[in-house]
Amino acid sequence: MLQGVSELASAFPSSGGQYHFTYIIAPDRFKNISAFVVGAINVVAWWVNTASGTIYTAISAFGICQFLRDDFVGTQWQVYLCYLLLILLTLLPLFIIPQRQIENLTKASMFASILGFVLVVIICLVMGRGQYHPSNLVEYRSTSGWSPAPSWLLGIGNGEYAFVAAGACVHIAEEIPQPNRRIPLVINLTIVIGILTLIPSIIAMTCVLQDMDAVQKAFLPSLELFYQATGSKTASVFLQVYLTILYYSCVPSQWITSSRMTWAFSRDNGLPFSQYWAKVDEKRAIPVRALLLSAGFCVIYGLLYIASTQAFNSIINTAVLMLNITYTVPQGILATQGRHRLPARYYDLGIWGYAVNVFSVIWLIISGIFFCFPTSNPPTIGNMN
DSSP states (O other): OHHHHHHHHHHSOOTTTHHHHHHHHSOGGGHHHHHHHHHHHHHHHHHHHHHHHHHHHHHHHHHHHHHHOTTOOOOHHHHHHHHHHHHHHHHHHHHHSOGGGHHHHHHHHHHHHHHHHHHHHHHHHHHTTTOOOGGGGTOOOOSSSOOHHHHHHHHHHHHHHHHGGGGGGGGGGGGSSSHHHHHHHHHHHHHHHHHHHHHHHHHHHHHTOOOHHHHHHSSSHHHHHHHHHHOOHHHHHHHHHHHHHHHHHHHHHHHHHHHHHHHHHHHTTOSTTHHHHTOOBTTTTBOHHHHHHHHHHHHHHHHHHHHOHHHHHHHHHHHHHHHHHHHHHHHHHHHHHOGGGSOOOSSOOGGGHHHHHHHHHHHHHHHHHHHTSOSSSSOOTTTOO
């Protein structure tokens, strides 16, 4: 799916991204409506995804406190207050750090992520030696009530969440040199780095897993897994604190993407009061109003966490599906209307183009259906989407 996005971004580099792709290649009578729908879905999806990164940082912080003190139980409203504080703290770098220096923050976050991968794998394997369970790699355990195939498809949702934001760079196309070359490169490097770090970490953490039920029931599963692997509260907290800092460092990039997407959509009159939201701050050279609109949505949306954590998480999962829809619609148009609609481009899928575009459509249909399945069978009122 992301290969198709890379090709489209190379052909039509634009901060609008998917809705611009859709408008350019759609049949004339469907251009406006299809572009508007894709753009609106993309804006909301990025707002929700930004909220998810912020709330997960707050949950991680509370999980550490709860792990260190057995008598401490964080309530949902306390997590929400921490969430509000983190919204403020993750927005501050965008106002304090000069725009041209923001890339240093993202580079530092990337290298810190790779270092974190090394630390987690080495510490867990070294401190967990003698208690490896390689049989976990081939053992099937189902607590959902679904048969293996639906369980596997339901579980892929977490993996998609990890990679779905790889297309974020599409929305800064107008702020980087040679976007037709660099955007496909960034997307593909994200996938490669993700695979090279994901597979070893999954193998390592699965082998040191001692009690899966305890991990699943924990307020913060990653921290419980670290504790099972190391047997040390100090080491476990160190690793989780490191991850929490990484989570924090990634959220400013989410604000950048969501604000640029909001700004681009407003520039094309896609939102109410578009002229107001499309204003770019001359001093900071960023769309401050679009950024604050994104933050305002996240503040209001976070209230849902107080009412129902399941509803909050379900909408986050839906946001992954929404982004997949925006990635796939222009590819579906290419598959049905012909790839001749694409101009000459640096990143050209060539003879694989139709296969990639058709696969993206098929995968969206299959994954979209299972994304909407309840997490357990038989479903209950609480887990039914």
